[in-house]
Every structure is written in structure tokens, then in C-alpha cells.
Amino acid sequence: MAFSITTWAIFIKKLNFFKKFQEINDQFYKFFAEQQQAEHLDRLAVQNSDSYYAQVYIKLKNEMNALVRLDTQFASKRGISHMERLLAKYNQDLSNNLSQGQSTLATISSMAVYVGLLGTVWGIIIAFQGLATTQGNAMDKIAPGIAEALFATAIGLIAAIPAGMIYNLFQSKVKNNIILFQGYAQELLNRLEKDFFL
Secondary structure, eight states: OHHHHHHHHHHHHHHHHHHHHHHHHHHHHHHHHHOOOHHHHHHHHHHTTTSHHHHHHHHHHHHHHHHHHHOSTTHHHHHHHHHHHHHHHHHHHHHHHHTTTHHHHHHHHHHHHHHHHHHHHHHHHHHHHHHHHOSSOHHHHHHHHHHHHHHHHHHHHHHHHHHHHHHHHHHHHHHHHHHHHHHHHHHHHHHHHHHHHO
16 A cells, blocks of 8 residues: 555656646747847846756856856867766756656566565465364355455555556656757757857
């Protein structure tokens, strides 16, 4: 029962998280794609600072400004390679953030089956113990144990099957969001290169 409650709690939390995450990042990406003037985009990024895309934009823009101020002569080569390393880090940070709760779902999906199996074995042991001590109607003795074994199996499956399905659902969402971010990161890198060095 605890496995099932945990699974559905994670499902509700992550569903709300992904919905909000996608909405706010889609909104900023729309601004990013449509707005060509850097000053306006800087302002929009600050106004939409809840967006991970906007946060990355602000960090990279600040890093690039600092690099250009410190080292104008080699800013082009160093700046782009530095931005690429930062974007790789932000990509990994995003992956870690989006994957929170996934290990719990994977554990529940695999462990709940074994817990159910343990209950099944225990119920069958009880049933055979009842059978060994009976002298009359055997069904009266073994029926409770068999029922308990089947109930344990059902409980294990009720927890394991949704956990596996929910894990796969969110794993797909994680991968899709990482792909979208990587596309945005490349566009952002191209824009910063154009704004600063071309």
C-alpha cells in the first residue's frame, strides 16, 4: 500500500512539474525565436526568470560579457569553447533535475513484484501448514492461506504495474525535454557568437 501511495504522489507531483516547466520554457523560447534585438531579449529574460531557458540565457550572456571585458584579443575562441562547456553542464543539471523521483519509481516497479511474491510464498506456507494439521475438510484449512497468497500477489502487481508505466511516461518526457533544450542551446550559442564576434 505504501508503494502505491508513493507512486501516485510522485505521479501527481511530476505531472504538475512537467506541465509548468514546459509552459514557462515554451513561452520564453517563443520570445527568443521572435525577438532579434538583444536588449529587448535581455529584458524579457529577466521578466521570465522562472524559465530554465531564460536562466541559462542570462548566465551565458553575463559570462560572455565578463570574458570579453577581461580578454578581448582571445575572447572569440575562448568564449565559444567556454560557452559549450557551460551548456554541457546546464544540460546535465537539467537532466538531473527532470529525473528526480525516477529512481524511486524504478525501485517500486521492481521491488513491489518481489514483495508480492514473498506474500504469495508466505500464504502458501500457511496453507500447507493448515493442510498438514487437518483431519476433516481440507479446504477449510487451506482456503485462508491461498486467499492470502493471491491477495499479496495482487497488491504487489497493483503497485508494480502503475510504477513501471509512470516511470516510462516520465522517462520519455525527460528525454524529449533534453532534446528540446539541446536544440535551444545550439541556437543560443549561435546567437551569442553572432552578437559578440560577427
